[in-house]
Amino acid sequence: MAGAETSLSISEAGGELRVGIAGPLTVEAVGRLDRRFREALAASPRQVVIDAAGITALDSAGAWVLRRTSDAFSGRGIEVRLDGLQARYAALVEKAFVPEPEAPDGENGPNPLIRVTARAGEAMFDMARVGRELFGFFGLTIVSLLSLFTGRTRLRFVALVSQLEYVGLNAVGIVFLLCFLVGVVLAYMGSLQLERFGAAILTVNLVGVSILREIGVLLTAIIVAGRSGSAFTAQIGTMKVNQEVDALETLGLSPVDVLVIPRLIALCIALPVLVFIGNIAGLAGGAMIAVLTLDLTIQQFLTQLKGAVDLWDFWTGMMKAPVFAYVIAVVGCHQGLQVSGSAESVGFRTTKSVVESIFIVIVLDALFAVFFAEVGI
Structure with a gap:
């Protein structure tokens, strides 16, 4: 089995958690190693490095696990870096979809007012992020226009x-x-x-x-x-x-x-x-x-x-x-x-x-x- 050849190493030192993967990360390996991936999520380091240089094969299940692990840490404000992943696998990881957990139903679910307030807050933060990006791009166009007018670049x-x-x-x-x-x-x-x-x-x-x-x-x-x-x-x-x-x-x-x-x-x-x-x-x-x-x-x-x-x-x-x-x-x-x-x-x-x-x-x-x-x- 391809999954039997896959190894997963987890080490933490100096506030950095390093997750090393070697071998094919396919559905068979994911079934065997998923619990260890989840155990790694319990850590709270300052930085996480996922060493993917040793991955020899990757399918959608493996890409899903990589994306889930990365999103789980980054969602807590922890810096995540994916190192060594082969270029041919990058698009698969980028397109891997990790569904949001469903909101609990019944009496234990959040108050409707809290949900509305949370959505309003998310919308405000999204507007602030878009405004910041637009302002930065606006500045970039100003710099490019100045370069054009000073002769450092030419107009097409x-x-x-x-x-x-x-x-x-x-x-x-x-x-x-x-x-x-x-x-x-x-x-x-x-x-x-x-x-x-x-x-x-x-x-x-x-x-x-x-x-x-x-x-x-x-x-x-x-x-x-x-x-x-x-x-x-x-x-x-x-x-x-x-x-x-x-x-x-x-x-x-x-x-x-x-x-x-x-x-x-x-x-x-x-x-x-x-x-x-x-x-x-x-x-x-x-x-x-x-x-x-x-x-x-x-x-x-x-x-x-x-x-x-x-x-x-x-x-x-x-x-x-x-x-x-x-x-x-x-x-x-x-x-x-x-x-x-x-x-x-x-x-x-x-x-x-x-x-x-x-x-x-x-x-x-x-x-x-x-x-x-x-x-x-």
Whole structure:
């Protein structure tokens, strides 16, 4: 039996627990050695080293035991290091699934309030971890941009033009259509309410201010986050699955310089242009409703619009666009680089990218609104 040839040594010295495995770690060996693995979990060292250099064969049962042992120690805050594992077994250990223990049922189970509180706490810690990772990646992009501007790295011009076509030119149609329809809805619903007070002409003011200051840039950013941000994650994630990112690193190239920076710069250029187009489309939709339902001429609409808005209404919206573009690009590329090597991970990270991008964009838009109100703009 293969399991009879497998040996397990456990020793502890100087706060380090060393678990040495020699021979094939297969289902037969696991059945014989599982109790000793569980006995090792009772120790409380500062560090655990699992010496896997002697493993000559590994199946899913052996990978499960290695993963269970590692997760059990790391879950208690103990540093775990897996040494010497052959590269061909690494993916099997990484994909080994250790189910969470089921919560006890009945009267001995935790109070529902405690469960809800625990989940809320886990969610807060997860948000803090994601925020820390995003902030670190944001700093990495800043360093890469500084290297680009100082001439230490070069810009991939072909990649930049390709991304400009995808995130900019190809998005004009959907941005124009949706902003136009939102302008139509906003003007129509606003006119219905303002007509009750004999102030239907103020519909032009409503459309002009809301489109230029808030709705144009916010709606365009959400469209771009769903369209281009998700594409960034899917593209880079697929490259990660196909080990193309690893190949770039092997060639001595930085994935941030090659993959992230062209997308980031392209989006920072394209989004302000798309916002301008979205503003024009939203105003055009409002003008159409004003002409059809309020019996205004185009000249009257433009005259009322000129008196209702000023340049700051236009620029407060436009100033947000590069910030939103940077956030969408950073989140999308960061989630793409976090893909762990499976098609399921690509889908999960793509969904997470869209949700995080839209959430951060809306939060930033609210902060901008408060700031502009405080400074009197």
